[in-house]
Amino acid sequence: MGFDVPLWRAFAVFRAATLAYSLVLLVQNHGSLSRPWLAWTVLAVMAVWTAVANHGYARPEHRTWRLLTADLAVAFGCLFATALAATPFYLTQAPPLSGYWFAGAALAAAVIWGRRGAAIIALLYGFADLTLRVVMGAAITAATARGVVLLLLAAVVVGYMAQVAARAEERFAQAVSLEARIREREQLARSIHDSVLQVLALVSRRGAEAGGEAAELGRMAGEQEVRLRALFADGLPEGIARDGPSATDPGRAVAPGGGGAAGQTVRATGTRPGEGPAGGGPAPGFDAGPVDLREPVRRVESSRVAVSAPATPVLLPAHTAGELSAAVLAALDNVARHCPDGTRAWVLLEDEDDGVTVSVRDEGPGIPPGRLEEARANGRLGVSQSILGRVRDLGGTVEYVSVPGQGTEVEMRVPR
Structure with missing residues (x-):
């Protein structure tokens, strides 16, 4: 199981939690809604898309720009639907309908597009929030800027850590593959040592003792023994071949x-x-x-x-x-x-x-x-x-x- 599996599971829990909090805010500020039925419809869309997005992101082959683009489109659409469903006073008491829930799409962008893509999405959210307040004639408070800054920091940090974890996982896979090749080479070296090298050493020793043409044969066997040993010794990493x-x-x-x-x-x-x-x-x-x-x-x-x-x-x-x-x-x-x-x-x-x-x-x-x-x-x-x-x-x-x-x-x- 890669690092991304628990990460996407955490995102799924985050989306569900922010959806529940959006429901609480909607109930608390129900009196500030101009079209309550539309607000509840937006919340229903958010609930359905939460299930769809969590199911889609759970499968690695679906974590593409297509799903992410759809995710962002739904998040921005629910954000601007606040202008039709709520009064300007609503924005002084709570964020837009998809305010906190929007962060789920931003975090997904941080993993798929990296920290730069996440920063762009966070800044676009800030621009969209300001545009919404200007269109509705709502006041722009310090809380608006703090929300954008917090979303920007969270998305950038998650994007950076996701990239670091992906590189670490890739290097770990390479290390495991290298270790497997080293162990395979060690096993082959042991097999060669127990058979071919032993025979070559025996031929070299007996040839030197016999003299004559056998001595030349023994010398050649000794040379091949040295070359074969060097082949395995030089092929292993320094820490294994030497020490x-x-x-x-x-x-x-x-x-x-x-x-x-x-x-x-x-x-x-x-x-x-x-x-x-x-x-x-x-x-x-x-x-x-x-x-x-x-x-x-x-x-x-x-x-x-x-x-x-x-x-x-x-x-x-x-x-x-x-x-x-x-x-x-x-x-x-x-x-x-x-x-x-x-x-x-x-x-x-x-x-x-x-x-x-x-x-x-x-x-x-x-x-x-x-x-x-x-x-x-x-x-x-x-x-x-x-x-x-x-x-x-x-x-x-x-x-x-x-x-x-x-x-x-x-x-x-x-x-x-």
């Missing part, structure tokens, strides 16, 4: 440069679970059917990887279980690639009332201070996308703790 999401984003990831005695920690928090790239619906591949997370996690168990899981099923939606198990695989892949051969790792699965936590710990050399920032700057997507990005998109949190010489632990938690 993770911005500080104002709820899905931010922070990687302090200095480790100190306590090591270095990366935390990432995400959006609500089950949201897709734009935060407005299920993520691609989301399946409400429950999946036992123990099954994909236990597949990583080997002589070097120990898995500990509860005795009862850990049920999660299929998409959540798949993304979380992929993040576990990415963490174990980092252990295999960056730790000495034979380094042991442990995977702990915990089922809690409000969420599920998976911890991956290794006994490797740990991560040197500043290494995570350097990896992101070089387009390395293992931590920033395959782990942090995945869990963040699930609405979960990641705590990545590493102490040089004492190993690394990744704790991934997603809410139910």
Whole structure:
């Protein structure tokens, strides 16, 4: 629902309220009417047009200059009908028959034509009111000028705020679209990292070890790996490609440069679970059917990887279980690639009332201070996308703790 929906609803209430007040004024000053039947006819026309205008303005496709022109014509017609229905004394006790009710048309003009159009309508009302009083021979008082000034200020302010709100809504829509494209690119980057980039890195490494013609093949694979990483890293906004999401984003990831005695920690928090790239619906591949997370996690168990899981099923939606198990695989892949051969790792699965936590710990050399920032700057997507990005998109949190010489632990938690 856009900003204009409650605005037009407020205008509808305003028209009804001013119509009721016009009825009160007509009853109070009934003795000053020269043709009471005509005054009541004018009030009836105002009541009918109030219903017609409120129904018309409620539909965006009807908010055009045609309806607004008709609205203004009725408002000015009811205004000048005062000359035939009332005596000059009536204008000393109350405004014209459509005096306050006229403001509804002026406010509609403020939204459709902007503040300049609203100012013109307010000034035309003032000219029409003065003309009416001159024709009827009624006195022009200070209240006449105050009414015009108040209508002018209200219409201009409403017109200005409507334009500001429209621009804000347009920019918000652009931001949502941009976020959706960024999330889609992140998901694609994770998929590429888990498949193509891993293969290219393996070919490059094995080619260099084999030597000869295989070394040239490995060099070419390494070049393609670098270009592909740069493609995704350069395509993402600075705050995501380099340092993770911005500080104002709820899905931010922070990687302090200095480790100190306590090591270095990366935390990432995400959006609500089950949201897709734009935060407005299920993520691609989301399946409400429950999946036992123990099954994909236990597949990583080997002589070097120990898995500990509860005795009862850990049920999660299929998409959540798949993304979380992929993040576990990415963490174990980092252990295999960056730790000495034979380094042991442990995977702990915990089922809690409000969420599920998976911890991956290794006994490797740990991560040197500043290494995570350097990896992101070089387009390395293992931590920033395959782990942090995945869990963040699930609405979960990641705590990545590493102490040089004492190993690394990744704790991934997603809410139910």
